[in-house]
């Protein structure tokens with residue numbers, strides 16, 4: 001069975017759903033999922049639709065061209081059509097912390113993540129044995145104050161050569177540049193180890209401990225140039241008390257980071273996230 005996932009956004013007006021579903025119907029598609037949201041403040045309409053086809057009507061390119069000319073242009077839509085095959089290519093960037101990397105590779109190994117991981121990139125060599133144990137190529141690209149541009153050129157070459165679709169920063173402790181972000185707009189997913197907007201930056205657990213908070217959290221967001229300020233995809237929290245040391249906060253936080261990052265990555269893979277005005281619509 002052929003399945004497509006359609007994501008659209010456009011100025012809100014009457015008849016959008018009717019026009020789109022009629023087009024799918026005329027192409028003998030069976031709609032198996034449909035959800036929509038209207039940003040009432042900005043009058044913007046968002047929709048996610050999945051349709052199955054017993055026999056896909058011609059080529060995907062022809063389908064896209066016809067949808068573009070007959071429907072999307074009429075409403076001034078931004079739109080994407082995705083198929084389940086080929087699986088998206090997901091690159092992982094990591095530094096020295098291994099908990100998110102192990103979690104993602106474990107889920108990948110058990111078939112939970114419908115992606116292909118072509119390689120892992122790191123600015124340190126510490127986690128190469130982890131990559132080796134899962135049989136995934138590991139590229140060590142050191143990053144220092146004097147070679148950030150050169151390092152990113154190497155990263156971009158590997159990413160483009162492998163046809164990478166999106167990047168996961170699994171506790172990658174380097175600021176990525178506008179150049180890399182512009183090549184992958186809303187396609188770089190970071191896990192930040194705090195309940196944003198509280199405690200951005202490299203040492204949130206220390207800041208949380210010093211502040212004496214009673215709740216800590218983790219946030220997964222799309223990366224933008226501004227540090228830890230991109231559209232939030234997923235968050236979660238846990239309660240802490242005066243009795244918890246910084247080390248306790250770090251340990252409790254790690255579990256949250258793994259869960260939140262995995263949820264965000266799976267939502268992205270399922271094409272259930274649409275970014276708009278530095279926020280996200282996350283379909284169920």
Ligand SMILES: Nc1nc2c(c(=O)[nH]1)N[C@@H](CN(C=O)c1ccc(C(=O)N[C@@H](CCC(=O)O)C(=O)O)cc1)CN2
Nearest residue numbers: 173174175176190191192201202223224225226227228
């Ligand atoms: N352009 C962006 N790059 C990155 C983001 C982001 O939101 N936008 N998130 C970070 C991850 N991160 C927190 O989640 C983070 C990573 C690193 C730092 C930091 O201050 N790094 C120092 C160097 C630290 C080191 O070498 O260990 C630096 O780069 O000068 C803060 C927050 C990933 N990149």
